[in-house]
Amino acid sequence: MTSVSSQKAQPTVALFVSDLHLQASLPRTTAAFLDFLQTHALQTGQLYLLGDIFEYWAGDDDLVTPYNQQIADALKAVQAQGVALFWIAGNRDFLVGEAFAAAAGLSLLPDPHVITLAGRSIALAHGDAQCTDDVAYMAFRAQVRQPAYQQQFLAMPLAQRKAIIEGMRKNSQQSNQDKSMEIMDVNADAIDALFKQTGVSTLIHGHTHRPALHRLEGDRLRYVLPDWEYDVETPRGGWISLTDDGVLHRFDAAGVEIG
Template sequence: MSTPFPLPCPASRLAFISDLHLDSALPHTLARFTEFLRTLPARADALFILGDLFEYWAGDDDAGRGINRAVIAALKQTRDAGVQIYLQHGNRDFLLGQNFAQESGVTLLPETVLLHSAHEPVLLLHGDTLCTDDIAYQTFRTQVRDPHWQQNFLAQPLTQRLAHIDMLRQRSQQEKQTKAMAIMDVNPKAVLRALQEAGCRKMIHGHTHRPATHRWEQDGQHYERWVLSDWEFDHAPTRGNALMVADATWHWEVL
């Protein structure tokens, strides 16, 4: 895992979300997200999106497709209302680039961030790097996160990229049917190692779609891992949450 990027805490009221998987096929999820953004300035001064904002992203030249333009406009409106927005890449939207960031007003973050709050440091990441038991996925991740691979992929025509992504999504759905559930969750040793290497005791991540608050003790140290929910408001059971942090108070906001 890469060395965490140090980030001074930008505000005292923070919101954390992840795994919205926004897509034209999910209009109710998009509506819930835009409503969340509309009301956010009254509750938070900074928003952290920890990956997979979009179901997929073929490149910044795809910003005009489907709902992408609406999402960009909603983010920009929220930023203009005074909320700072930070975004990490997920395993679905790792091709989000600086053109998207400039249009939407968001700040792109590295894959691991050490947020220095007023009370204690917190490790932020999407969470897929912690799923070390899924060897096939980690091999794929290494390939697609390689800058040369991305440069070659983005050089292809957009229609070709979209077709390739559609093929990968279908393959992923098929593989999930045969993979053991355990290997698609985080590895506890990888979690502890990431925390200890970062020199902190709290972590926030998404990716696994298994929202929970985990607390444990190791070698006399108390640790916490806050796992964000995915968002789904188009099919039952509906779900979604945000982690709201104000000073030293942490609580889940169920959407």
């Protein structure tokens, strides 16, 4: 294992995180992310937030909530130091819009999105669109991603939206208990289609909470980001970095590189 400090010989050009599921009820997770922003994020050129950064997002008018404004302000402070911030929506925070993007100083990206940095091209995605074996979720996703549905939902009072989301979260937790991990993981054919669509050989995504580096046929690499949970006895978390030599590095919750 290698500590973060050993990377100084090769500058970090980008960092990738996802699935923080930030919420006021998880203060240690929040503190870990704020510390990450003030340390590691300030040492890179670009930070990519690949979905489910918030546990849920009811609409940009929820910036009136002090906690949400705190996170937006923390991101904006990083951007003010010259770090470019980018956001891909997750299944929990796909209602993030231009108002939040402006408040946080970040750019919204489509899913998937291809970047070319440090001499290599990388496809970025949240990962939920590739969980095609979960038929019920895919039907739900198709519905809530429709602009007409979102427009109607966002027209509701904020309190009503939050109540609906809370009900959806409870229903999702109950239904997921009856689903196998395989069903909730990405589908191999969907991943293959994504590689063909983007024309790259490296993919970074989150969503599944099953961090790993998968070496696939054709020298393809699929990096899966971890979820964050520091309010437990054994913290989970981590990120991926891209250094100037074009090498991707995986880090755990303690900031230790994973071999």
